[in-house]
Amino acid sequence: MRRTNLPAELNIFVGRAAEQDRLTRLLGESRLVTVVGVGGVGKSRLALRAARTVEKRYADGVWLADLSVLPDPELVAFALAEALGLTDHTLRTPVETLTDHLAERRLLLVMDGFEHLVEECAPLVRQMLEHAPGLTVLAVGRRPLRVDGEAVFTLAPMDEHDAEALFLERAAASGGPTPAASARTAGRARTADYADGASADESAVRELCRRLDGIPLALELAAARMPLLTVEQMLRRLGDRFWLLTDGARGALPRHQTLRTAIGWSHELCTPEERLLWARLSVFAGPFDLEAVEYVCAGRELPPERVMDVLGGLLAQSLVVREDTAAGPRYRILDTVSDYGAEWLTALGDTERMRRRHRDWYMGLATWCELEWFSPRQAEVAACLNAALPNLRAALELSLEQPDEAHLAQHLAGTLWFAWVGCGRLAEGRHWLDRALALDSEHEDARLKALWVLGYVAILQGDATAAVAALHECGERARSVGNPLAEAYATHRMGCLALLSDDMPRAEELIGRALAAYRELGELNSNVLMGQVELALARVFQGDLEGAVALCVEVREVCEERGERWTRAYALYVLAYAAWTGGDHREARTLLTECVGINHMFHDLVGLVLAIELLALVTASEGDPTEAAVLQGAALPVWDSVGLQLFGSGHFNGARALCARQAGEVLGAERYGASVREGQGLSLDAAVDRALSVRRPATRGAGPRAPRPFRTAFPENAEARRLPHW
Secondary structure, eight states: OOOOOOOOOOOOSSOOOOHHHHHHHHHHSSEEEEEEEEESSSSSHHHHHHHHHTTOTTTEEEEEEEEEEEEOOHHHHHHHHHHHHHOOOSSOOOOHHHHHHTTTTEEEEEEOOOOGHHHHHHHHHHHHHOOTTEEEEEESSSSSSOTTEEEEEOOOOOOHHHHHHHHHHHHHTTTTTTBBBBBBSSSEEEEEEEETSOOHHHHHHHHHHHHHTTHHHHHHHTTTTTTTHHHHHHHHHHEEEEEETTTTTTOHHHHHHHHHHHHHHHHSSSOOHHHHHHHHHTTOOOOOHHHHHHHHSSSSSSSSHHHHHHHHHHHTTSEEEEETTEEEEEEEEOHHHHHHHHHHHHTOOOOHHHHHHHHHHHHHHHHHHHHHSSSHHHHHHHHHHHHHHHHHHHHHHHHHHHHGGHHHHHHHOOOOIIIIIIITTTTHHHHHHHHHHHSSSSSSSHHHHHHHHHHHHHTTTTTTTHHHHHHHHHHHHHHHHHHHHHHHHHHHHEEEEEEETTTTTHHHHHHHHHHHHHHHHHHOOOHHHHHHHHHHHHHHHHTTTHHHHHHHHHHHHHHHHHHHHHHHHHHHHHHHHHHHHOHHHHHHHHHHHHHHHHHHHHHHHHHHHHHHHHHHHHHTTTTHHHHHHHHHHHHHHHHHOTTTTTTHHHHHHHHHHHHHHHHHHHHHHHHHHHHHHHHSOOOOHHHHHHHHHHOOOTTTTTTOOOOOTTTTTTOOOHHHOOOOOO
16 A cells, blocks of 8 residues: 655765754654755755655655645645645535545655745645644745744755765766765775876865855766866866856855855856756746657757757756656756756746747647547556646646736636546646636637536536536537537536436436537547446436446447547446346446546546445445445545535435445444444555455355346336335
């Protein structure tokens, strides 16, 4: 079971033993510890090392939230929830979601890079600590939060011994010649000859580390230059350019000057192409890939065919770092380095143009992702989305800053419907859609798309009022401007709202009308197939099991042909219910196992909780009421995120009610309650593992036969007639 999202260390952690001991001790004494210090002093690295050291203290794990790339203060709670793996489809605020989740848990939350968000973070941290007695927060930034009970740990630059050891370690790793140093300093002898025949001695290394004031970032940047320069050459350059590279900032703290000197000196040693790329990379927020760099940063002064080599040069100098993600290799420019590059980009007068190029690339990426969502690359799209999310947020923010570009924000927020709905980000989607639609736009198509997507999101949040308003406006505008596709989407989602409101005849009529319009317009994608599944559900709930199965068999065939998996999971859910109804528990379990796996992969909690509850009912029917009760309990925390009120429908709650009655009658109230509580204590990952690991008898209809619920399809079943909805 995953208990942390801390990244693995990519190189050796050097020195800081005393500081690590002090920080570890503070974490045992205070529930809020804030590590502060100048940029580049190693705050994040030390905090993560300390967090790994104390991980065993926290039953619910250690979790990192990187706030440094967050552009919008309103997204702080979203970012913390995302770091904790939380998804909430209800109308609760993100803060309520966080406090409810943390209330009964014992965990360490590491908040890194919060300094530009202090006004938002401080009250949020206070509220979380007040409502969650088992929570400890380790904050990392350049200034304290000023919250009651905060223990401030000021991290100073490295002492002489540690600074020399770090420089020598990183110099050796750089692949260049290594200066001689004593075993006392480096832990082992390091001797090498330089290209010019000279040999650097300990005094030169010590002087360089002193001139860089023991700031780890400065030391690492200097070490990265060892393949090019001797220590003596670095000392001469550092001395000659000290004032120039601080921009003559009189009154600045020496440590600030020193860090700026180190970065500026590294900048001076870059080629003109590397300096230009460095400046342009500052428009990225979070990880980016090579293709994005080639589009955004290339131009007359930096041809596309040169970008890869120039990026490699920055990578070799530790100015850019590589990360391996589920979406493939990504790159990130260090925050302090990015800030320096942004100043140069401003001096070049090119900031706005580059931000627009950045926005255009991510608009294109979102469009590609939407198209490829209906393809065998669906999982790849989800991984790509996760990696690109900080940059997509930056693109949305830029479009919202300019009133005359509101249509771009509306188009982008609407295009990302699959991110909000399919990948479990309803609350964030609602945030961007509401903001985009609050602006006027003369581009009707963009507004119409944002409206029906907002309606879809609001339905799944249980906000029927907002859903009806958005979908009604979408339908009226679509008819007035002659956009039949947008009208079909509005009709479809009104049918979805009827489905979740238990109005099955209206749901069948509206969804059927939308599907007919899609066919006429030649529209085929995941939304259209989902409409077919929703129509199947409307028919199931009216007793037409055969018609529902026929629809979902067709959906499954199209999904297999196109490689679509997200909608396939919902079709499997309906087919599994049909198999259970017919007493074929093995087939029902097989279908639901695949369904649970797909929904968990995409983090689609709506589909996941429905599948787990139906799997619990199958398990009870197979003769294992204890395990069925555990699975029912495991579904309860998921329902807290999805929203019980959303699925207050008797139809959607039928599996839960029937399973509770079956298992409760066999186990008795006390044993049933204990099993439910056991499941309730499982994490989401553990609950999914539990659901997928259960293996039942392979014979058809093993265990007590399931009552058949549809009075029209199975009128002979007296048991079913006593069930009001399911």
